[in-house]
Amino acid sequence: MSSAEQQVQRPQSSSLSMIMVLSGIAMLSGFLVVLVAQLTAPIIAENQRELIERALVQVIPGSITHREFRLLDGKISPADESTKGQSIYAGYAANGKLLGIAARAGAQGYADMIYLLYGYDPACECIRGFQVLKMAETPGLGDKIIKDANFQANFDALDARVDMQKMALVNPIITVKHGTKQHPWEIDAITGATISSKAVGKALNQSAQVLLPQLRPLLQQMRPSEEKP
Amino acid sequence: MSQRKNDPTITWDTFAEGLWDNNPVFIMLLGMCPVLAVTNSAINALAMGLATTFVLVASGFLVSLLSKYIPKQVRIATYIVIIATFVTIIDYVIQAISLDLYNALGAFIQLIVVNCMILGRAEAYASKHRPVKSVVNALGMGAGFTIALLCLGGVRELLGAGALFGFDLFGPQFQPWVVMVLPPGGFLVLGAWLLLFDWLKQRKELKQPVVPGGQSNAA
Numbered sequence: 001m002s003s004a005e006q007q008v009q010r011p012q013s014s015s016l017s018m019i020m021v022l023s024g025i026a027m028l029s030g031f032l033v034v035l036v037a038q039l040t041a042p043i044i045a046e047n048q049r050e051l052i053e054r055a056l057v058q059v060i061p062g063s064i065t066h067r068e069f070r071l072l073d074g075k076i077s078p079a080d081e082s083t084k085g086q087s088i089y090a091g092y093a094a095n096g097k098l099l100g101i102a103a104r105a106g107a108q109g110y111a112d113m114i115y116l117l118y119g120y121d122p123a124c125e126c127i128r129g130f131q132v133l134k135m136a137e138t139p140g141l142g143d144k145i146i147k148d149a150n151f152q153a154n155f156d157a158l159d160a161r162v163d164m165q166k167m168a169l170v171n172p173i174i175t176v177k178h179g180t181k182q183h184p185w186e187i188d189a190i191t192g193a194t195i196s197s198k199a200v201g202k203a204l205n206q207s208a209q210v211l212l213p214q215l216r217p218l219l220q221q222m223r224p225s226e227e228k229p
Numbered sequence: 230m231s232q233r234k235n236d237p238t239i240t241w242d243t244f245a246e247g248l249w250d251n252n253p254v255f256i257m258l259l260g261m262c263p264v265l266a267v268t269n270s271a272i273n274a275l276a277m278g279l280a281t282t283f284v285l286v287a288s289g290f291l292v293s294l295l296s297k298y299i300p301k302q303v304r305i306a307t308y309i310v311i312i313a314t315f316v317t318i319i320d321y322v323i324q325a326i327s328l329d330l331y332n333a334l335g336a337f338i339q340l341i342v343v344n345c346m347i348l349g350r351a352e353a354y355a356s357k358h359r360p361v362k363s364v365v366n367a368l369g370m371g372a373g374f375t376i377a378l379l380c381l382g383g384v385r386e387l388l389g390a391g392a393l394f395g396f397d398l399f400g401p402q403f404q405p406w407v408v409m410v411l412p413p414g415g416f417l418v419l420g421a422w423l424l425l426f427d428w429l430k431q432r433k434e435l436k437q438p439v440v441p442g443g444q445s446n447a448a
Binding site: 111 | 303328336
């Protein structure tokens with residue numbers, strides 16, 4: 001069939017019909033997307049809540065119950081749908097004692113941003129652990145930051161003392177070359193996953209430098225008076 | 230007005246075309262971005278294969294259903310909108326099924342939109358055939374794509390991490406061949422599979438009796 005014949009068979013459509021077809025398809029598309037988004041929204045929210053809850057148990061060892069607060073302009077308030085600010089989680093023992101707080105942090109890893117949740121223990125002024133919320137690090141290499149027991153041991157009690165006058169950490173958290181860790185605020189990197197290890201250190205340092213000096217004076221507000229023994 | 234082929238018969242070949250003769254990965258070499266990027270483990274490969282199959286089937290059905298109403302000047306834009314719709318849907322569905330899986334697949338779910346295999350099938354097949362036939366063909370293409378991804382993901386996970394679907398197979402003394410889960414491993418394994426398939430194809434062609442005056446398939 002020649003192109004001239006095709007022209008006869010498929011005449012040039014008017015602009016109006018093109019606009020109508022595209023608008024119609026776009027409306028159908030919008031309807032389908034909104035329908036699926038509405039149907040899956042509660043399930044996705046529940047999945048995210050479970051992910052955070054699982055991570056909180058790990059990063060605040062011994063915690064049984066958790067509460068979410070929001071930090072905005074140096075003030076902290078219990079989280080509900082209307083409160084704005086950065087999410088801070090508090091973990092409590094069965095008797096209501098505040099065991100620790102947790103916050104999110106993030107830094108650029110090897111493949112993409114690494115987002116994590118870390119737990120701070122006010123009693124020892126140290127970071128007690130972290131859990132990865134989202135990352136795309138290479139399986140077998142970068143994902144060792146979750147699996148490597150020696151690396152995780154860095155966070156048994158990672159020093160994060162706060163200098164309240166300078167409003168910063170006394171010693172910045174830093175990732176050092178594997179085998180050269182000397183101080184409790186240093187993180188011993190994993191050989192072969194240096195970029196991912198450094199990203200964890202950077203994320204923790206950036207977040208802790210800003211958040212912990214703000215949060216230390218506010219800890220009292222996170223202790224629920226009615227739950228005290 | 231439509232160029233639709235009116236032959237509605239659905240044969241085994243309608244489905245099996247994508248499995249072997251026109252396998253999107255091993256024969257047509259389409260959609261290489263996810264093929265190389267997410268096949269570092271078998272589970273990622275399977276999830277990406279299934280997600281792509283869903284988009285392929287759903288967009289093929291809708292394109293075929295609407296093809297006679299779509300003016301040819303805006304057909305590509307329309308196909309992209311339809312494909313993007315189903316990609317967004319599968320994106321939400323995977324988030325609802327498992328956040329861990331969603332995180333592992335990263336940006337590649339959204340990037341299914343630009344997988345040229347899907348647009349290619351919409352233009353070359355779905356717009357010219359009836360909905361049921363398009364769906365059957367898309368299922369075959371999707372199955373072929375998934376199998377190809379699994380071929381890569383399985384080998385790469387086995388050699389690069391000593392595991393399959395996350396189950397450790399060789400014990401702690403196994404020294405993983407780490408390059409296999411890194412990007413170069415994708416190219417190496419794809420190259421090895423292509424070599425194998427081409428060798429098999431050549432062997433098959435050599436065995437076929439030569440028909441005098443007949444057309445040769447050899448490229």
